[in-house]
Amino acid sequence: MEIHKPKPIHNWRDFLKEYAIIVLGVATALAAEQAVEWWHWRGQVAEARGIIASEMANNLNNAGFQLSARSCIESRLNEIGRILDHASREGNLPPMGLLGTAPRLIFSTGAWDSLVASQTASHFPRGELAQLAVSYNIMQKLETYSPIEQQTWYELGAMTGPGRRLDPASEAELRKALSVARGFFQITTQLNYRLINSVSQRNLPYNQADLQIIAEAKRYQVENVPGNATSSSTACRPIGAAPIQYGQAGGLVPSPEAVAKSLTLLPGGK
DSSP states (O other): OOOOOOOOOOSHHHHHHHHHHHHHHHHHHHHHHHHHHHHHHHHHHHHHHHHHHHHHHHHHHHHHHHHHTHHHHHHHHHHHHHHHHHHHHHTEEOOBOOOOOOOOOOOOOHHHHHHHHSGGGGGSOHHHHHHHHHHHHHHHHHHHHHHHHHHHHHHHGGGOBSOEEOOHHHHHHHHHHHHHHHHHHHHHHHHHHHHHHHHHTSOOOOOHHHHHHHHHHHHHHHHOSTTOTTOSSTTTSOOOOOOSSSOOOSSOOOOHHHHHHHHTTSTTOO
16 A cells, blocks of 8 residues: 655645645544444444334333223222222121232333443434433333332232121221222323323334234223223233132232143253
8 A cells, every 4th residue: 555655845835735635634534434433323323223112112012001901900999999898888808709900011121221321322312312211211110110009909809718807907908908009000000101102202213023012002902891801901800709718819820731831841841
Protein backbone atom coordinates (compact mmCIF):
# COMPACT_ATOMS: atom_id res chain seq x y z
CA MET A 1 0.00 0.00 0.00
CA GLU A 2 1.41 3.36 -1.04
CA ILE A 3 1.67 5.89 1.76
CA HIS A 4 1.79 9.58 1.12
CA LYS A 5 5.20 10.92 2.12
CA PRO A 6 5.46 14.62 2.92
CA LYS A 7 7.45 16.57 0.39
CA PRO A 8 10.11 19.07 1.39
CA ILE A 9 8.38 22.31 2.29
CA HIS A 10 9.76 25.35 0.52
CA ASN A 11 7.03 27.88 1.18
CA TRP A 12 3.70 28.43 2.94
CA ARG A 13 1.78 27.19 -0.05
CA ASP A 14 3.53 23.80 0.09
CA PHE A 15 2.97 23.67 3.86
CA LEU A 16 -0.76 24.33 3.58
CA LYS A 17 -1.08 21.77 0.80
CA GLU A 18 0.60 19.06 2.87
CA TYR A 19 -1.40 20.05 5.94
CA ALA A 20 -4.67 19.79 4.01
CA ILE A 21 -3.74 16.33 2.73
CA ILE A 22 -2.98 15.08 6.26
CA VAL A 23 -6.14 16.61 7.77
CA LEU A 24 -8.29 15.23 4.98
CA GLY A 25 -6.81 11.76 5.47
CA VAL A 26 -7.40 11.80 9.23
CA ALA A 27 -10.93 13.16 8.81
CA THR A 28 -11.74 10.48 6.24
CA ALA A 29 -10.44 7.74 8.54
CA LEU A 30 -12.46 9.06 11.50
CA ALA A 31 -15.59 9.39 9.39
CA ALA A 32 -15.19 5.81 8.15
CA GLU A 33 -14.71 4.56 11.72
CA GLN A 34 -17.79 6.43 12.91
CA ALA A 35 -19.82 5.06 9.99
CA VAL A 36 -18.82 1.51 10.88
CA GLU A 37 -19.68 2.13 14.55
CA TRP A 38 -23.03 3.70 13.64
CA TRP A 39 -23.90 0.72 11.45
CA HIS A 40 -22.91 -1.67 14.25
CA TRP A 41 -25.10 0.03 16.86
CA ARG A 42 -27.92 0.40 14.36
CA GLY A 43 -27.94 -3.40 14.04
CA GLN A 44 -27.70 -3.85 17.83
CA VAL A 45 -30.67 -1.53 18.40
CA ALA A 46 -32.75 -3.30 15.74
CA GLU A 47 -31.98 -6.69 17.31
CA ALA A 48 -32.83 -5.38 20.79
CA ARG A 49 -36.17 -4.03 19.52
CA GLY A 50 -37.03 -7.44 18.09
CA ILE A 51 -36.21 -9.22 21.36
CA ILE A 52 -38.25 -6.71 23.36
CA ALA A 53 -41.16 -7.10 20.91
CA SER A 54 -41.20 -10.88 21.46
CA GLU A 55 -41.03 -10.46 25.23
CA MET A 56 -43.78 -7.86 25.11
CA ALA A 57 -45.98 -10.13 22.99
CA ASN A 58 -45.98 -12.76 25.75
CA ASN A 59 -46.67 -10.13 28.39
CA LEU A 60 -49.59 -8.76 26.36
CA ASN A 61 -50.96 -12.29 26.10
CA ASN A 62 -50.83 -12.55 29.90
CA ALA A 63 -52.47 -9.15 30.34
CA GLY A 64 -55.22 -10.15 27.93
CA PHE A 65 -55.82 -13.38 29.83
CA GLN A 66 -56.08 -11.60 33.17
CA LEU A 67 -58.41 -8.93 31.81
CA SER A 68 -60.65 -11.50 30.13
CA ALA A 69 -61.11 -13.28 33.48
CA ARG A 70 -62.15 -10.12 35.33
CA SER A 71 -65.92 -10.81 35.05
CA CYS A 72 -65.36 -14.33 36.44
CA ILE A 73 -63.31 -13.04 39.35
CA GLU A 74 -65.81 -10.34 40.23
CA SER A 75 -68.67 -12.83 39.98
CA ARG A 76 -66.84 -15.34 42.19
CA LEU A 77 -65.99 -12.71 44.81
CA ASN A 78 -69.67 -11.69 44.90
CA GLU A 79 -70.65 -15.33 45.30
CA ILE A 80 -68.18 -15.77 48.16
CA GLY A 81 -69.63 -12.68 49.82
CA ARG A 82 -73.17 -14.07 49.61
CA ILE A 83 -72.04 -17.43 51.01
CA LEU A 84 -70.32 -15.69 53.90
CA ASP A 85 -73.41 -13.62 54.66
CA HIS A 86 -75.57 -16.74 54.71
CA ALA A 87 -73.04 -18.67 56.79
CA SER A 88 -72.88 -15.78 59.27
CA ARG A 89 -76.64 -15.97 59.79
CA GLU A 90 -76.67 -19.77 60.03
CA GLY A 91 -73.46 -20.08 62.03
CA ASN A 92 -72.06 -22.72 59.66
CA LEU A 93 -70.11 -22.81 56.41
CA PRO A 94 -71.81 -25.01 53.81
CA PRO A 95 -69.95 -27.80 52.00
CA MET A 96 -67.89 -26.07 49.31
CA GLY A 97 -65.69 -27.17 46.43
CA LEU A 98 -62.68 -25.35 44.99
CA LEU A 99 -63.24 -21.61 44.55
CA GLY A 100 -60.55 -21.20 41.93
CA THR A 101 -58.04 -18.38 41.98
CA ALA A 102 -57.17 -15.20 40.17
CA PRO A 103 -54.78 -15.85 37.26
CA ARG A 104 -51.14 -15.92 38.31
CA LEU A 105 -48.99 -15.35 35.26
CA ILE A 106 -45.35 -14.32 35.07
CA PHE A 107 -44.54 -11.05 33.33
CA SER A 108 -41.06 -11.28 31.82
CA THR A 109 -38.63 -8.37 31.97
CA GLY A 110 -35.37 -10.13 31.07
CA ALA A 111 -34.97 -8.46 27.67
CA TRP A 112 -35.51 -5.03 29.21
CA ASP A 113 -33.14 -5.72 32.11
CA SER A 114 -30.43 -6.83 29.68
CA LEU A 115 -30.99 -3.77 27.50
CA VAL A 116 -30.70 -1.34 30.42
CA ALA A 117 -27.54 -3.06 31.63
CA SER A 118 -25.88 -2.91 28.20
CA GLN A 119 -24.41 -0.12 26.10
CA THR A 120 -27.18 -0.64 23.55
CA ALA A 121 -29.61 1.39 25.69
CA SER A 122 -27.54 4.54 25.17
CA HIS A 123 -28.09 4.24 21.40
CA PHE A 124 -31.90 4.12 21.65
CA PRO A 125 -33.80 7.37 21.07
CA ARG A 126 -34.36 8.92 24.48
CA GLY A 127 -38.12 9.21 24.02
CA GLU A 128 -38.50 5.57 22.98
CA LEU A 129 -36.46 4.39 25.94
CA ALA A 130 -38.59 6.44 28.33
CA GLN A 131 -41.81 5.04 26.86
CA LEU A 132 -40.58 1.47 27.18
CA ALA A 133 -39.61 2.18 30.78
CA VAL A 134 -43.22 3.14 31.52
CA SER A 135 -44.54 -0.18 30.18
CA TYR A 136 -41.96 -2.24 32.02
CA ASN A 137 -42.62 -0.34 35.23
CA ILE A 138 -46.25 -1.46 34.99
CA MET A 139 -45.15 -5.07 34.53
CA GLN A 140 -42.86 -4.87 37.54
CA LYS A 141 -45.83 -3.70 39.62
CA LEU A 142 -47.89 -6.62 38.34
CA GLU A 143 -45.10 -8.98 39.37
CA THR A 144 -45.19 -7.42 42.83
CA TYR A 145 -48.96 -7.41 43.36
CA SER A 146 -49.98 -10.69 41.69
CA PRO A 147 -48.47 -13.00 44.35
CA ILE A 148 -50.16 -10.97 47.09
CA GLU A 149 -53.48 -11.26 45.26
CA GLN A 150 -52.94 -15.01 45.00
CA GLN A 151 -52.31 -15.22 48.73
CA THR A 152 -55.71 -13.70 49.49
CA TRP A 153 -57.37 -16.34 47.33
CA TYR A 154 -55.56 -19.09 49.21
CA GLU A 155 -56.89 -17.57 52.45
CA LEU A 156 -60.42 -17.56 51.01
CA GLY A 157 -59.83 -21.19 50.11
CA ALA A 158 -60.13 -22.01 53.81
CA MET A 159 -63.87 -22.12 53.07
CA THR A 160 -63.38 -25.16 50.84
CA GLY A 161 -64.31 -28.37 52.64
CA PRO A 162 -67.17 -30.56 53.90
CA GLY A 163 -68.80 -27.83 56.01
CA ARG A 164 -68.06 -26.63 59.51
CA ARG A 165 -69.04 -24.15 62.17
CA LEU A 166 -68.16 -20.53 61.37
CA ASP A 167 -66.75 -18.92 64.50
CA PRO A 168 -66.41 -15.11 64.77
CA ALA A 169 -62.61 -15.19 64.41
CA SER A 170 -62.74 -17.25 61.20
CA GLU A 171 -65.48 -15.04 59.78
CA ALA A 172 -63.42 -11.92 60.46
CA GLU A 173 -60.39 -13.44 58.70
CA LEU A 174 -62.42 -14.51 55.70
CA ARG A 175 -64.09 -11.11 55.35
CA LYS A 176 -60.70 -9.42 55.55
CA ALA A 177 -59.33 -11.74 52.86
CA LEU A 178 -62.38 -11.02 50.69
CA SER A 179 -61.88 -7.28 51.03
CA VAL A 180 -58.16 -7.51 50.20
CA ALA A 181 -58.89 -9.78 47.22
CA ARG A 182 -61.31 -7.16 45.85
CA GLY A 183 -58.74 -4.42 46.33
CA PHE A 184 -55.97 -6.26 44.52
CA PHE A 185 -58.41 -7.34 41.82
CA GLN A 186 -59.06 -3.67 41.10
CA ILE A 187 -55.34 -2.83 41.17
CA THR A 188 -54.24 -5.62 38.82
CA THR A 189 -57.15 -4.96 36.46
CA GLN A 190 -56.16 -1.31 36.19
CA LEU A 191 -52.48 -2.22 35.68
CA ASN A 192 -53.27 -4.71 32.91
CA TYR A 193 -55.49 -2.13 31.24
CA ARG A 194 -52.71 0.47 31.41
CA LEU A 195 -50.14 -2.01 30.10
CA ILE A 196 -52.14 -2.86 26.98
CA ASN A 197 -52.85 0.80 26.27
CA SER A 198 -49.24 1.88 26.81
CA VAL A 199 -47.81 -0.85 24.58
CA SER A 200 -50.35 -0.19 21.82
CA GLN A 201 -48.70 3.21 21.39
CA ARG A 202 -45.28 1.66 20.73
CA ASN A 203 -44.26 0.76 17.19
CA LEU A 204 -42.55 -2.51 18.07
CA PRO A 205 -41.36 -4.83 15.27
CA TYR A 206 -43.51 -7.88 16.05
CA ASN A 207 -42.86 -10.92 13.89
CA GLN A 208 -45.60 -13.30 12.78
CA ALA A 209 -45.16 -15.58 15.79
CA ASP A 210 -45.45 -12.57 18.13
CA LEU A 211 -48.68 -11.46 16.45
CA GLN A 212 -50.17 -14.93 16.84
CA ILE A 213 -49.36 -14.91 20.55
CA ILE A 214 -51.02 -11.51 20.95
CA ALA A 215 -54.06 -12.64 18.94
CA GLU A 216 -54.65 -15.49 21.41
CA ALA A 217 -55.63 -12.89 24.01
CA LYS A 218 -58.79 -12.20 22.02
CA ARG A 219 -59.77 -15.88 22.26
CA TYR A 220 -59.72 -15.66 26.04
CA GLN A 221 -62.68 -13.26 25.94
CA VAL A 222 -64.81 -16.04 24.47
CA GLU A 223 -63.84 -18.84 26.87
CA ASN A 224 -63.39 -16.92 30.12
CA VAL A 225 -67.01 -16.35 31.09
CA PRO A 226 -68.65 -17.25 34.42
CA GLY A 227 -69.92 -20.82 34.51
CA ASN A 228 -67.76 -22.17 31.67
CA ALA A 229 -66.54 -25.53 32.94
CA THR A 230 -63.84 -25.74 30.24
CA SER A 231 -62.45 -22.26 30.81
CA SER A 232 -58.69 -21.93 31.25
CA SER A 233 -59.39 -19.65 34.24
CA THR A 234 -60.28 -21.60 37.39
CA ALA A 235 -62.34 -18.69 38.68
CA CYS A 236 -64.70 -19.09 35.71
CA ARG A 237 -65.50 -22.71 36.41
CA PRO A 238 -68.46 -23.62 38.63
CA ILE A 239 -67.69 -24.48 42.24
CA GLY A 240 -67.52 -28.25 42.23
CA ALA A 241 -68.23 -30.91 44.82
CA ALA A 242 -66.84 -30.36 48.29
CA PRO A 243 -63.79 -32.44 49.21
CA ILE A 244 -64.00 -34.79 52.19
CA GLN A 245 -61.47 -32.74 54.15
CA TYR A 246 -60.20 -29.20 54.49
CA GLY A 247 -56.86 -27.91 53.22
CA GLN A 248 -57.74 -28.49 49.56
CA ALA A 249 -57.71 -24.82 48.51
CA GLY A 250 -55.86 -23.55 45.47
CA GLY A 251 -55.86 -24.21 41.77
CA LEU A 252 -55.82 -27.48 39.94
CA VAL A 253 -52.61 -29.50 39.96
CA PRO A 254 -51.42 -32.11 37.44
CA SER A 255 -52.61 -35.65 38.02
CA PRO A 256 -50.14 -38.29 39.25
CA GLU A 257 -50.21 -39.80 35.75
CA ALA A 258 -49.35 -36.44 34.16
CA VAL A 259 -46.52 -35.89 36.64
CA ALA A 260 -45.11 -39.37 35.98
CA LYS A 261 -45.23 -38.76 32.23
CA SER A 262 -43.47 -35.40 32.57
CA LEU A 263 -40.65 -37.03 34.52
CA THR A 264 -39.96 -39.30 31.55
CA LEU A 265 -39.16 -36.20 29.50
CA LEU A 266 -36.09 -35.47 31.61
CA PRO A 267 -32.74 -36.18 29.91
CA GLY A 268 -32.06 -39.87 30.26
CA GLY A 269 -35.66 -40.57 31.35
CA LYS A 270 -37.69 -43.53 30.08
